[in-house]
Amino acid sequence: xIRLTIDAKYSFEIKKSFAAKIVDIKNYNSKExxxxxxxxxEKKLKKLxxxxxxxxxxxxxxxxxxxxxxxxxxxxxxxxxxxxPRANANAILLTEQCDQRCIMCxxxxxxxxxxxxxxxxxxILLCPKNAVLTITGGEPTLLIEDLLxxxxxxNEKRPDIFFHILSNGQHFTKEHLNQLSIISESVLWGIPxxxxxxxxxxxxxxxxxxxxxxxxxxxxxxxxGSRVELRTVLMRQNIKSLxxxxxxxxxxxxxxxxxxxxxxxxxxxxxxNWHKIFYDNSEDFSFLQNxxxxxxxxxxxxxxxxFPLCTVPKKFRSIAKPSISDWKKxxxxxxxxxxxxxxxxxxxxxxxxxxxxxxxxxxxx
Amino acid sequence: xxxxxLFDAETEEILSRSLIRLKYLYPKAEIKLENKAIIFExxxxxxxxxxxxxxxxxxxxxxxxxxxxxxxxxxxx
Amino acid sequence: MxxxxxxxxxxxxxxxxxxxxxxxxxxxxxNEQNLQKLLNKNIDENFSNFLISKNFLFGSExxxxxxxxxxxxxxxxxxxxxxxxxxxxxxxxxxxxxxxCQVSRVxxxxxGYDWDDEILKNFFNFVKKNSLSSIKVEFQGGEPTLRIDIIExIINWCEQEKIDAEFAICTNxxxxxxxxxxxxxxxxVHISTSIDGSHDIQNKQRADDKERTSQFFKNFDYISNKYxxxxxxALPTFYNFxxxxxTIDFYYSLGxxxxxxxxxxxxxxxxxxxxxxxxxxxxxxxxxxxxLNYIFENNYxxxxxxxxxxxxxTNLRRVFQKGSNGHLxxxxxxxxxxxxxxxxxxxxxxxxxxxxxxxxxxLVDLSMGDIVNGPEKEKINNYNWNQISDVNPDCIHCSFQPxxxxxxxxxxxxxxxxxxxxxxxxFCNNHISKFRDIFxxxxxxxxxxxxxxxGHLTNIFTLNPPFSKIIYD
Numbered sequence: 001x002i003r004l005t006i007d008a009k010y011s012f013e014i015k016k017s018f019a020a021k022i023v024d025i026k027n028y029n030s031k032e033x034x035x036x037x038x039x040x041x042e043k044k045l046k047k048l049x050x051x052x053x054x055x056x057x058x059x060x061x062x063x064x065x066x067x068x069x070x071x072x073x074x075x076x077x078x079x080x081x082x083x084x085p086r087a088n089a090n091a092i093l094l095t096e097q098c099d100q101r102c103i104m105c106x107x108x109x110x111x112x113x114x115x116x117x118x119x120x121x122x123x124i125l126l127c128p129k130n131a132v133l134t135i136t137g138g139e140p141t142l143l144i145e146d147l148l149x150x151x152x153x154x155n156e157k158r159p160d161i162f163f164h165i166l167s168n169g170q171h172f173t174k175e176h177l178n179q180l181s182i183i184s185e186s187v188l189w190g191i192p193x194x195x196x197x198x199x200x201x202x203x204x205x206x207x208x209x210x211x212x213x214x215x216x217x218x219x220x221x222x223x224x225g226s227r228v229e230l231r232t233v234l235m236r237q238n239i240k241s242l243x244x245x246x247x248x249x250x251x252x253x254x255x256x257x258x259x260x261x262x263x264x265x266x267x268x269x270x271x272x273n274w275h276k277i278f279y280d281n282s283e284d285f286s287f288l289q290n291x292x293x294x295x296x297x298x299x300x301x302x303x304x305x306x307f308p309l310c311t312v313p314k315k316f317r318s319i320a321k322p323s324i325s326d327w328k329k330x331x332x333x334x335x336x337x338x339x340x341x342x343x344x345x346x347x348x349x350x351x352x353x354x355x356x357x358x359x360x361x362x363x364x365x
Numbered sequence: 366x367x368x369x370x371l372f373d374a375e376t377e378e379i380l381s382r383s384l385i386r387l388k389y390l391y392p393k394a395e396i397k398l399e400n401k402a403i404i405f406e407x408x409x410x411x412x413x414x415x416x417x418x419x420x421x422x423x424x425x426x427x428x429x430x431x432x433x434x435x436x437x438x439x440x441x442x
Numbered sequence: 443m444x445x446x447x448x449x450x451x452x453x454x455x456x457x458x459x460x461x462x463x464x465x466x467x468x469x470x471x472x473n474e475q476n477l478q479k480l481l482n483k484n485i486d487e488n489f490s491n492f493l494i495s496k497n498f499l500f501g502s503e504x505x506x507x508x509x510x511x512x513x514x515x516x517x518x519x520x521x522x523x524x525x526x527x528x529x530x531x532x533x534x535x536x537x538x539x540x541x542x543c544q545v546s547r548v549x550x551x552x553x554g555y556d557w558d559d560e561i562l563k564n565f566f567n568f569v570k571k572n573s574l575s576s577i578k579v580e581f582q583g584g585e586p587t588l589r590i591d592i593i594e595x596i597i598n599w600c601e602q603e604k605i606d607a608e609f610a611i612c613t614n615x616x617x618x619x620x621x622x623x624x625x626x627x628x629x630x631v632h633i634s635t636s637i638d639g640s641h642d643i644q645n646k647q648r649a650d651d652k653e654r655t656s657q658f659f660k661n662f663d664y665i666s667n668k669y670x671x672x673x674x675x676a677l678p679t680f681y682n683f684x685x686x687x688x689t690i691d692f693y694y695s696l697g698x699x700x701x702x703x704x705x706x707x708x709x710x711x712x713x714x715x716x717x718x719x720x721x722x723x724x725x726x727x728x729x730x731x732x733x734l735n736y737i738f739e740n741n742y743x744x745x746x747x748x749x750x751x752x753x754x755x756t757n758l759r760r761v762f763q764k765g766s767n768g769h770l771x772x773x774x775x776x777x778x779x780x781x782x783x784x785x786x787x788x789x790x791x792x793x794x795x796x797x798x799x800x801x802x803x804x805l806v807d808l809s810m811g812d813i814v815n816g817p818e819k820e821k822i823n824n825y826n827w828n829q830i831s832d833v834n835p836d837c838i839h840c841s842f843q844p845x846x847x848x849x850x851x852x853x854x855x856x857x858x859x860x861x862x863x864x865x866x867x868x869f870c871n872n873h874i875s876k877f878r879d880i881f882x883x884x885x886x887x888x889x890x891x892x893x894x895x896x897g898h899l900t901n902i903f904t905l906n907p908p909f910s911k912i913i914y915d
């Protein structure tokens with residue numbers, strides 16, 4: 001597992017939070033160091049030189065890259081890794097507050113916020129060309145005004161940067177239409193919809209009226225020309241009615257860009273509720289097959305996220321994506337000798353064989 | 366065959382448009398509109414004409430009733 | 443919610459059911475009684491919920507259902523704004539002399555029927571100006587491999603300019619030498635050829651020379667063994683309809699994955715040598731649907747080797763897959779000069795292959811400029827005004843209009859005019875019968891049909907249906 005906050009010792013006091021990017025020392029003259037660049041000193045990077053002074057990395061496992069963007073917080077000892085060019089995903093955790101309590105939530109709500117938009121504004125300008133950033137929570141749109149302003153700023157200064165924002169879609173209103181429209185090309189909203197049935201969906205997210213409120217948001221997003229990735233985590237509660245959801249998408253949400261069917265993460269509320277909710281597709285793929293065929297027939301852009309390839313029938317493997325972020329991804333003992341690990345989603349860091357898929361391994365490939 | 370089709374519930378406009386269309390589709394037949402009745406006289410098969418006359422009238426009905434919507438949608442596009 | 447109906451149409455599909463389609467292309471089936479209720483707006487809560495789920499009802503103008511509906515219509519009409527497809531005729535010369543040749547080919551040794559350097563240079567400039575980074579190029583003729591050098595130059599140029607291009611060469615595969623193989627070996631190159639049947643039929647209808655026909659099959663085997671059967675697709679031409687089933691069997695035996703069933707096209711030489719092709723649509727239809735059933739039954743029985751029938755798949759995708767607007771044969775609006783061009787041997791630009799064929803025989807000049815001087819905007823606009831079915835008095839009353847298309851060129855080639863009542867035209871009759879067949883199969887509940895409907899939509903043949911809850915009872 002890769003850590004995203006790194007311990008360090010500073011030769012100076014951080015009076016104000018700042019963002020900086022790592023550049024190659026070979027291309028820099030010490031007189032030219034600006035307060036936004038940090039020079040990589042050695043191959044096995046243990047010392048960074050900044051405008052303000054030296055930073056010694058005390059975390060043995062940290063391995064920084066050129067063009068990486070880091071955040072330095074006032075009075076804090078840790079460095080936060082904002083953007084890593086080689087990562088398969090770069091996420092900004094905006095807040096741990098959320099107004100829903102999904103039964104399979106991998107990040108149960110806490111009363112903590114991590115937003116610092118002025119700092120993020122600085123950091124965004126330093127990111128490499130065509131960077132893709134995920135914004136997650138909790139629920140990012142609890143800070144919708146600041147968030148939209150940030151996205152508008154980014155769209156203006158760095159139109160090449162693309163955002164993938166995970167949101168429960170409960171907070172969009174008419175007043176946001178204009179801003180949503182401006183940023184429509186550079187943002188993909190990842191929004192969960194768990195069922196075609198309002199009661200079923202509301203139960204899963206533990207909030208009455210969530211489904212109805214969500215469809216008000218869908219209307220606004222459609223009007224704004226927004227790009228939407230619909231996300232459906234599979235569980236025993238919604239697997240049987242999955243094809244009804246496919247039908248709803250076909251007739252009433254045909255404009256969405258992606259429909260992601262997702263397997264669960266064994267962490268947070270999901271871990272708590274696992275035995276009541278986990279659906280083992282390696283044992284029975286039939287409900288999924290029905291929905292996949294329906295979707296492909298009607299040209300719904302369907303993908304499978306977080307499914308180990310050996311649990312998916314051969315004819316559908318091309319839609320199973322290696323979706324797990326590298327910092328929380330692993331392979332298990334059964335994967336030894338498997339030649340498909342480079343294209344397989346693998347397993348979550350906290351996966352345990354005894355509670356997971358019954359039929360996994362090379363022999364199922 | 367000769368048959369009279371009564372369309373009490375439909376409007377003049379629907380029926381007169383249907384008349385024009387039927388005449389266009391069946392140039393050899395004698396077709397008249399009297400009050401709310403379409404009178405069809407021709408060589409064609411009764412069952413076919415039964416179906417066709419109803420289809421034409423209801424098609425025109427739907428078209429006229431949804432014309433406004435059609436216009437608005439295409440205007441936007 | 444105050445319920446309002448979107449525009450829709452209906453059609454009797456079998457003895458029990460009517461098909462109801464909306465302007466956006468959603469559909470369902472119901473019996474006569476329920477249709478009457480719909481027509482009289484006598485809609486109870488049950489029916490209303492069903493209609494809402496199928497996007498037939500809306501509350502108020504501009505609401506979520508309305509925007510959704512608009513989106514679907516747009517999706518069925520939208521055409522790309524840049525040229526993504528080029529059909530190139532590098533030469534009209536051909537080394538065969540098939541009686542049904544649609545393009546009025548010229549003899550192999552005739553001069554003056556090839557692309558020259560100026561045309562090639564202007565083509566490159568044209569692509570740079572009008573295309574984005576991804577294109578499809580199809581080579582037709584004559585016999586395009588007679589100018590394999592031009593094909594090679596174009597492929598190399600695309601690679602050089604970092605244009606992501608796919609190539610298809612339509613060839614009779616009689617000559618196959620090292621130069622041709624070098625091009626064919628490129629993974630971006632696909633071959634399309636004619637196989638009318640096994641040796642005797644192939645020989646009779648095409649080369650009329652046993653040695654050359656044997657050479658054809660040798661070349662075919664060589665390519666499919668070395669590069670895989672996916673490298674080649676083939677299509678047959680029938681004027682003897684009794685040949686259809688044996689030819690289909692032959693296609694299965696060769697491991698071919700697709701077939702395109704069509705009668706002799708009423709173009710080129712066929713107009714003189716096969717005059718019956720002008721009006722034979724009804725006889726053809728009978729044979730066609732019988733052949734389709736034959737293929738479907740074989741697919742269902744074999745379960746391991748499938749053949750997709752291209753014409754069926756094309757119309758089927760127009761129903762289920764909004765946005766299938768790439769086939770010039772069936773789309774609406776069917777504009778010229780938007781996303782494709784045919785570039786003839788003399789550099790002239792045409793809106794479709796059929797258009798170049800009827801221009802060549804002097805029926806009408808549908809050229810729209812040339813590659814050197816550019817497209818003629820006015821001609822293109824005049825043509826395009828007639829390529830919209832939404833304003834045609836016949837099409838607007840048709841239940842299949844959202845899925846169907848419009849083709850002035852086909853009408854001109856057969857009737858010398860484009861204003862005939864649609865139901866009197868071959869194009870309309872052909873597509874109505876295809877759509878009626880498709881919807882009959884959908885409502886039939888027959889596993890053989892489901893198996894093949896799904897297979898033709900997804901390339902995956904299974905019994906999972908591509909639709910759900912389509913009958914309102």
